[in-house]
Amino acid sequence: MxxxxxxxxxxxxxxxxxxxxLCVLHCVAGLILVAGLGxxxxxxxxxxxxxxxLVLATLVAGVAIGxxxxxxxxxxxxxxxxxxxxxxxxxxxxxxxxxxAVLTIIGVGLVAAGHLLNLRHA
Numbered sequence: 001m002x003x004x005x006x007x008x009x010x011x012x013x014x015x016x017x018x019x020x021x022l023c024v025l026h027c028v029a030g031l032i033l034v035a036g037l038g039x040x041x042x043x044x045x046x047x048x049x050x051x052x053x054l055v056l057a058t059l060v061a062g063v064a065i066g067x068x069x070x071x072x073x074x075x076x077x078x079x080x081x082x083x084x085x086x087x088x089x090x091x092x093x094x095x096x097x098x099x100x101a102v103l104t105i106i107g108v109g110l111v112a113a114g115h116l117l118n119l120r121h122a
Contacts, residue, residue: 008063008067009063009064009067009068009071009118009122010119010122012060012063012064012067013064013065013068013115013116013118013119014115014119015060015064016057016060016061016064016065016111016112016115017112017115017116019053019056019057019060019108020057020108020109020111020112020115021108021112023053023057023104023108024105024108024109026049026053027101027104027105028101028105030101031098031101047092047096050091050092050100050104051092053088054085054088054089054092057085057088057108057111058085061081061082061084061085061111061114061115064115064118065077065078065081065114065115065118066078068118068121068122069118071122072118072121072122074117074121076117077114077115077117077118077121078114079114080110080111080113080114080117081110081111081113081114081115081118082114083110084106084107084108084109084110084111084112084113084114085107085111086107087103087104087106087107087110088103088104088107088108088111089107090103090107091103091104091107
């Protein structure tokens with residue numbers, strides 16, 4: 001059991017990094033497809049996708065980085081990831097478009113950095 005927790009945390013950190021990359025891809029593809037080609041606005045700009053992404057990112061970061069912070073007693077991964085989640089939450093407060101994409105990309109970049117730091121300190 002003692003070895004299971006670090007294994008789960010490591011997997012969750014990797015899932016968090018993957019989700020961050022997918023989120024950036026979604027933002028960039030959304031801007032290109034909707035603004036450039038006028039395609040997919042109904043699906044790509046649906047606020048439910050962004051709320052669900054924030055909830056998922058919060059859960060994954062909370063579990064992985066929370067367990068990591070308890071085990072390695074370093075605050076940096078936690079602070080970096082929570083700052084990123086704050087940017088992602090701020091992106092929900094602005095309208096769809098460039099500002100939302102910029103805030104989200106900054107946020108997911110910081111969340112991914114928090115997961116990487118967490119893996120490094122394992």
